[in-house]
Amino acid sequence: MDSETYIEKIYIIQPILDETYKNLQEEAVSLIESSGAVYAGTIYQKIREVNPATYIGYGKLEELRKRLKDLDVTTLFNGELSPSQTLNISAALDDKKVIDRTTLILAIFARNAKSNEGKLQVELAQLKYMYPRLKGKGEGLSRLGGGIGTRGPGETKLETDRRKIRVRIAYLEEKLRQIESTRSLVAYRRKKDGIKSISLIGYTNTGKSTLLNLLTKSDVYAENRLFATLDTTSRKFTIDGSDFLLTDTVGFLRELPHNLISAFHSTLESALNCDLALIVCDATSDYQMQLDTTLETLRELDKQIPYLIVMNKSESLQNFDAYPAGCIFISARQNLGIENLKNKILQFFQSQFSDVVLTIPYTQIGSYNKLRNFLDEKSVQYNDESITVSARVQKIYLSRFQSFLN
Ligand SMILES: Nc1nc2c(ncn2[C@@H]2O[C@H](COP(=O)(O)OP(=O)(O)OP(=O)(O)O)[C@@H](O)[C@H]2O)c(=O)[nH]1
Ligand SMILES: [Mg+2]
Structure with a gap:
């Protein structure tokens, strides 16, 4: 199947658990469109009791099987399925491809990830989600063909065995840890800049x-x-x-x-x-x-x-x-309304912060240094016995500086 030209059609199974089901169904249609696939229809099912094997009842599944018989569609269960429920529903629908909400959202994420980090994060989430689902089948996902759940940054890895997936997961986790530590440094610098x-x-x-x-x-x-x-x-x-x-x-x-x-x-x-x-x-x-x-x-x-x-x-x-x-x-x-928004932002910060002048005797510089992260220094003046600091402090931290306040 040519994944470039292949457009997946998706049929929704919408469980009815409470009165929000209609909104959830509409949202699923938006999710399908955002994934680049095409919406093909919905079947609803009121859930009185969850069937552990297939979530929805066998009667409904049989009705759906007949309805979809000659159609080339993927079914989206608009909720979360366990790996075995996914496989059982697929079996009940003549081996049609079945995805759940998480798989669909992951496909959108895969499509939209732009940065290196975003791509790594999506691939990691996809592999982790896929892993137990591979187990049940005992064979590669390649048999599922193109489309959602088989596309995205993880695509080239799908033919690999489970051991390789585990190695890849460990590699991605390590890479992401490295990116994160670089970022904390950037955040720290920013905080220092005030x-x-x-x-x-x-x-x-x-x-x-x-x-x-x-x-x-x-x-x-x-x-x-x-x-x-x-x-x-x-x-x-x-x-x-x-x-x-x-x-x-x-x-x-x-x-x-x-x-x-x-x-x-x-x-x-x-x-x-x-x-x-x-x-x-x-x-x-x-x-x-x-x-x-x-x-x-x-x-x-x-x-x-x-x-x-x-x-x-x-x-x-x-x-x-x-x-x-x-x-x-x-x-x-x-x-x-943008001027008003800007004013509200300024007002917020003004209400959170106080401008203060602190006098710190040289003998107490040590204890002041421990508190320096809690304020933004604006100016520092060195006197004979003390230093004078003009600073902006968050009101919640003001009491810590009590002994230095003039
Ligand atoms: N009518 C109207 N549409 C708006 C307004 N602001 C944004 N939109 C539209 O809403 C849609 C979503 O806008 P985005 O800025 O992408 O929204 P977002 O919150 O960043 O969305 P995600 O990144 O997808 O979570 C776009 O089609 C915008 O043109 C507005 O003030 N009025
Ligand atoms: Mg956005």
Whole structure:
């Protein structure tokens, strides 16, 4: 099969577990389109009890088998399947290729990974996900043909045996560790330079990259599809003469599988290591779900960062009442509300920091040096008995400097 011209058609199996199933199905259609495949249809199944062997019941599978009999389609189970469930469903559907939501998202990630690190991360996640699935079959994945789950950075490795995969996994993990240690050094230098960092986080496709482009006059890839951004990009920008570092990163998705979050853990980690987060939501879509998903993901990653809520795409809103209190309405595409956003960012930093003048007797330089990481020095003046330091301190750290305050 020629993987260049082959366009995969995907049929969705949508389990009905609660009332969100319709939204999940629509999202699956967007995921399919974002992966470069074509949506072919959906079969729904209300789940009263999960069948451990095939998740959905045999009756439904037989109905689906008949429906898909003469079609060249891949079936997407819109949830997570165990390796054996995947194989059993495939067997029940005349050996049709079966993928789950994680495999589909990984395919999108593989397609969109641009940086070296992004590619390594995706390949690692793909191999880890594939590994137990290879086991069940006892043969290479090559029999599955082209398309999702067999494409991407891992492609050339698919013919290799399990031992080679294990070696490759170890190699990728080591490589990523090296990249990460370089990055911590960069982050450390930045902290030392005292530039405040702001990260754009939030649900996928809400306009984070568009906002980065607008604020920093950049040209990062922004597109109407899910997970257009995978790599973390940082750019400097200035508000009223103050420099900030703005970071754009991978977006979130409801029920994003855990192994995907962990695959991108170090990428996210660097973005979430910021002084302020702007949580970007799409005001024209289910913003409450987007916000909840984002806050939930931050909790899972154990990140407590101060944030402002930015309601993007608000250019044609008629009613502003139903939105969270204090959120900032903008349109990144039409450059609306941006001055207000900048003011809110400045106000935030002004409320977080105090400008202080410290007097440090030479006899206490040692104890002052231990605290220096907690402030940004603006100027230092050497006197006979002491030094005088003008600095900016986060209010939460102010008490540590009590004995040096004039
Ligand atoms: N109507 C409208 N569309 C916008 C606005 N801002 C961005 N968009 C569109 O929303 C889509 C997604 O924008 P991106 O900037 O790629 O979104 P993102 O949050 O970076 O998405 P991912 O990187 O895929 O997670 C694009 O088609 C943008 O043109 C806006 O203010 N109004
Ligand atoms: Mg983006």
